[in-house]
Structures are given as C-alpha cells and as structure tokens.
Amino acid sequence: MTPAANAEKMLVVSGLETRFNTSRGPVAAVRDVNIEVGRGEIVGLVGESGSGKSVTGLSLMGLIDAPGEITGGRILLNGEDLRSVGGKRLRQLRGDRIAMIFQDPMMTLNPVLRIDTQMIEAIRAHDRKISREAARQRCRDALGLVGIPSPDERLLAYPHEFSGGMRQRVAIAIAMLNNPDIIIADEPTTALDVTIQAQILAEMQKLCRQRGTALIWVTHDLTVVAGLADRVYVMYAGSVVEQGPVDALLDRPIHPYTDGLIRSIPSHNEPGRPLHQIPGMTPALDRMPQGCRFHPRCARRTEGCLSEIPLMDFGGGRRARCIHPLVEG
Amino acid sequence: MTAYLLRRLGQTVVTLFVMSLLVFIGLYMIGNPVDVLISSSATPQERQAVIAAMGLDQPLWFQYWTFLSHALTGDLGKSFVYNQPALRLILSRMPATLELAFSALVLALVFGIPLGLLAGLKPKALVSRVIMVSSILGFSLPTFWIGLMMIMLFSVKLGWLPASGRGDTVNVLGVPISILTLDGLRHIALPALNLALFKISLVIRLTRAGVIECMQMEYVRFARAKGVSEARIVTVHVLKNTLIPLITVIGLEFGSVIAFAVVTETIFAWPGMGKLIIDAISVLDRPVILAYLLMTVVLFTLINLVVDIFYSVADPRVRLGEAAE
Numbered sequence: 261m262t263p264a265a266n267a268e269k270m271l272v273v274s275g276l277e278t279r280f281n282t283s284r285g286p287v288a289a290v291r292d293v294n295i296e297v298g299r300g301e302i303v304g305l306v307g308e309s310g311s312g313k314s315v316t317g318l319s320l321m322g323l324i325d326a327p328g329e330i331t332g333g334r335i336l337l338n339g340e341d342l343r344s345v346g347g348k349r350l351r352q353l354r355g356d357r358i359a360m361i362f363q364d365p366m367m368t369l370n371p372v373l374r375i376d377t378q379m380i381e382a383i384r385a386h387d388r389k390i391s392r393e394a395a396r397q398r399c400r401d402a403l404g405l406v407g408i409p410s411p412d413e414r415l416l417a418y419p420h421e422f423s424g425g426m427r428q429r430v431a432i433a434i435a436m437l438n439n440p441d442i443i444i445a446d447e448p449t450t451a452l453d454v455t456i457q458a459q460i461l462a463e464m465q466k467l468c469r470q471r472g473t474a475l476i477w478v479t480h481d482l483t484v485v486a487g488l489a490d491r492v493y494v495m496y497a498g499s500v501v502e503q504g505p506v507d508a509l510l511d512r513p514i515h516p517y518t519d520g521l522i523r524s525i526p527s528h529n530e531p532g533r534p535l536h537q538i539p540g541m542t543p544a545l546d547r548m549p550q551g552c553r554f555h556p557r558c559a560r561r562t563e564g565c566l567s568e569i570p571l572m573d574f575g576g577g578r579r580a581r582c583i584h585p586l587v588e589g
Numbered sequence: 590m591t592a593y594l595l596r597r598l599g600q601t602v603v604t605l606f607v608m609s610l611l612v613f614i615g616l617y618m619i620g621n622p623v624d625v626l627i628s629s630s631a632t633p634q635e636r637q638a639v640i641a642a643m644g645l646d647q648p649l650w651f652q653y654w655t656f657l658s659h660a661l662t663g664d665l666g667k668s669f670v671y672n673q674p675a676l677r678l679i680l681s682r683m684p685a686t687l688e689l690a691f692s693a694l695v696l697a698l699v700f701g702i703p704l705g706l707l708a709g710l711k712p713k714a715l716v717s718r719v720i721m722v723s724s725i726l727g728f729s730l731p732t733f734w735i736g737l738m739m740i741m742l743f744s745v746k747l748g749w750l751p752a753s754g755r756g757d758t759v760n761v762l763g764v765p766i767s768i769l770t771l772d773g774l775r776h777i778a779l780p781a782l783n784l785a786l787f788k789i790s791l792v793i794r795l796t797r798a799g800v801i802e803c804m805q806m807e808y809v810r811f812a813r814a815k816g817v818s819e820a821r822i823v824t825v826h827v828l829k830n831t832l833i834p835l836i837t838v839i840g841l842e843f844g845s846v847i848a849f850a851v852v853t854e855t856i857f858a859w860p861g862m863g864k865l866i867i868d869a870i871s872v873l874d875r876p877v878i879l880a881y882l883l884m885t886v887v888l889f890t891l892i893n894l895v896v897d898i899f900y901s902v903a904d905p906r907v908r909l910g911e912a913a914e
Contacts, residue, residue, distance in 0.1 A: 354814055355817070368810075372830055373825070420906050
C-alpha cells in the first residue's frame, strides 16, 4: 500500500495475529483481523466474551502483556507501523495520537492519586515544556467538556469521591486531553447504569463528531452499536466474520452468526416468546474447529465449511466469511 | 481529629490499667524477689526488715493499691537492685534502644524496598530469585546465631568493626546519641544490621507481593495507555499503592523491635532497655519489669498512632475519625 492510499484511512490493521503462550503451547486469541478506520469515523467492534475483541483493542495500543504477544500483521496509524516503531515512539503515540478507555471505571483510575496528578501526567508525558498552569487549564477544560460540574474543585478530588459514571467521564476526559486521532473504547459503559450509559454514549458520539476524533467502540451489545457507529465489525472466535455499514448489517445480516446475535436481542415486538439462542458455546482458544470456526453451531453448515474461508466481498462495503450467506452478494 | 486523639488516649489508659493488673498478679505468682535479693546468710530479723521496707508483707490487693496510687503521680516505684526510680532507669536506657531500632528500621527500608521492587518487577529474572532465596535465609536463620557469626567474621577475623558497646556518643538535648560520631556508627553497624536482617526480608517480601499485585491493576494499564513512562508508573503509581500495606506492618514491627531487641542487645552488649529487662527478670526486680512493660504499652500506642496518621496520608480513602469507629 502506498502512503497516499492510506491518507483517507487513518488506521489500517491488516492480518493482525495475537498469541498467548500457555502451558499447552501458544494459542491465537486473534487471527487475521483486518480493520480500517477513517478520520473521524465511528466503528463498532462487536463480539461475545472470548471473541478476541478486547485483545484486538489492546493489540492496537501495544498493551498486550506477557504471556501474550502480537505475532503477525501490521498496524498502520497515519502510515506509521506501530509494530516496528519501537517502544519509545510507541509511548509517544499512546495517549497522544491513539488513546484508550477501559471497561471498569472503578479500576482505571489510581485510587491513591488525585485527579489532577493523573490528568497532568497525561499531558506532561507528551509535552515536557508545558507550564503547570497551562496544563491545569487544559485539564479543567477537558473535565468541563465531558460534563463534570465545578472542574476546579474536582481536580483536587480523589477517584473514590466520584460516582462510577463520573469516573468514566474523567477517564474519557483523560483520553481526550491530547486531542488524539483515535480513541479505542473497550466496553466503557458496560459497568454503568443504563441511564448513565445512554448519556455517556450520546456525549462520546457528540464529542468525537465535533473534534473529528475516530472511535473504535468495543462491545458485546449490538444495540449500543446500532445508534452509535457508522460501520460494524463482528468478531467470532478471534477473527472478523462480518463487516459493513451499521444499518445494512443489522437489517440484512450476511453471516449466520451475526443473524444469531441480532435475533438474541430481546425484542419488544414479540412479548412472551422465548428468546432466541445460538446453540452451543464459543469454542476454547486451544480447540478451534477446523475451517469456519462457527460451523459446529451453524444450521447452514455443509462439507465446504471445513475448509478455510476467506473474507469475501458482498458489495456496498460489506464483507463476510461465509460460503452460505443469508444475503446474496 | 481532637475527638479521635482523645478516644485513643482513653483506650491507652484502659490498656495501661489492665496491663499493670495482669503483670502485677503475674509477678506475684512467679516467685518472691526476697529469695533472690537477700543473701542466704542474713538473719531472720534482717530478712523481715527488708521485706517490710519493700512493702512485701502487705496483702496483694494492698500492694497493688499502693502501686496504683503512686503510679497516678508518676512514681512507678524504685528498683530493688539499683535503688533508683524504675522509670528513670528505663528512660536512661531508652535512647540506646530507640537508636538501635531506628537504625534497623532505616536499614530495612533502604535495602528492602529497592530489592523488593526489583524482585517484583522482574519476578523471573535470576537476580530476583537470588533476592527471594536470600530473604528466606533472613527469615529462617536465628537472629542470635547470625549475630554471633557477624561478630566472628567482622570483629574477630577481619577486625573491621567493634563487637560491643555504644562507642562515642554526642549529647543532643541531654540525650546521648551514637550515630552522630564515626566511632558510634562503627559500633552500631553490626547490631543494627543484625536486628534489621529479619525486617529486610519482611520488607522485600511485602514490597514484592505489592508490586506484583499492583502491576496487574487496570490503572497501570491505563497509565501506559496515557503514554506515561515506565519509570513514573513504578515510582508513582505502583510504589505509592505498595506503601499502604507496608506502613502497617513496618509500624507494628518497629514496636516489636523496640520492645524485644533483647537478643541483639545481649549479644552485642548494647546498653539498651532489652538488656535491662533481662537483668531485671533474672533477679525479679518487680518495679523495673512492671515499669518496662507499661512503657512498652505506651510505645506501642504511640507507634500505632503514628502509623494511623501515615496511613491516612498514604491512602486518601482512609479518614482517621472513621477508622476508630
């Protein structure tokens, strides 16, 4: 790929593979994942627990801890391959160009450090020369931006003096401090009340649109993605099984797994009917089925599903790994 | 804060009262100091006179009452042996013990925290394994044996350091201090190190466990995601969280070092409280034993108070008023 081709796509992930070295040998938690995110685009990354969506998010940040490691692929951020830039450059990019928010707001802030300490260090890590007062002002603005009242006082507070929703706002403010090109949000609303969840989703969407910040929203909840994202990637057992614009994907899913996910959402239209379930369970990482990884749970499987299935183009920006698609391409 | 301090003071008074009662009865049952103190050649009349002078002919409750009423005026009785006020005797020996305990504590922190940090950050590295194995030795080898070996090696064989006494002292506000003179430092080095070995091992293990735990916390990952340098993550994020359990244990250990530095003080002939109490016990010098144990209660209470204050500084989630309720 030439740099010119990447100009539009700010983040290009191709062939990403992340492995964990277990006592029974290495297992790939993420395999052949390709993701492209344009400038200011909001992308959903959906999957069940264990589908590899969080590992994908952490891989993009270079935050995979031992015994895990990225074993293949390229992660191009503004044309720079994060896998080959080295630790120093990666640290410079993290929190500055590419930021991350985590699931549990009770755990992401250090309980013994004041909010201002935790915010200012995020600025100083990338700009050593900034004055204390200027850094404070930026923190104040960022807190105001995410809707935290009287930011001046709150800067001096400790994390335990905030509610869960407020802590997640602080985390979002920290991620936005340096005006990054992209934020990876790893289920940041899962641990919150539904009302707070809706507020934060709406604010996050507004902020990213205003500032032209791209967003990868990692979640297990298709309904969250429906109102938020431009495009969706559906992950199953470590790889992307379907991708496409959000409306098309939700209305007319191609992959039987996506269809199963959508039909599992409790619906208001048919009260009293038993909920749909996808039969079987997500396979264990070290016992992946051959070929299409979904085939043991799939009603449409045939002999052909046992061979490796590539991501196929279905037009309109839609792709899926399925030889028995629900929608003809 | 004032209410908190008053409550702590009240608790201390109750503890002192109970402690004095228990020790008084205990000492009464152990044996008669007269048998030890008076030579067997004394006549029955002389013997009777001494017993009466010491008040030992009175019933137990009356003896305790006398002690208590005097204690309220700050008089804990006179040593049978030295014929000096017991409290003054102990206070005169206390600086030496405090100095020794404090030096041991400093050594424990200066060696323990960096080594524990290293072992916690790279748990699988060879150097970490060496540190951990050494710390097991520090735990399990008896203090007195190490003390003797240290004397053998550094004093007898190599002749680098003296094996006994305090050396030259400097008076600071009327209190003799060894660590301010070179000779004093040479004298305190071995006993302090001997006393510190166990604590170093303890601090290493606590720090290592804390660091390993903290490094897996989500806030460390978040700090990395912010682009914060690894050095800052370790020294600010991880160390500050690790200090919280460390403060508690170190506080308690400091108390026990002060109160029970007996073995080390005996081996190195360090003229501290520990040596005094051993001598007092062997001749059943009741007032000294009693005063010493009460002093220990006061020290422990003070140390716990300081620990609580440090704790509330290190951990913003802890508030002193609530802690006592």
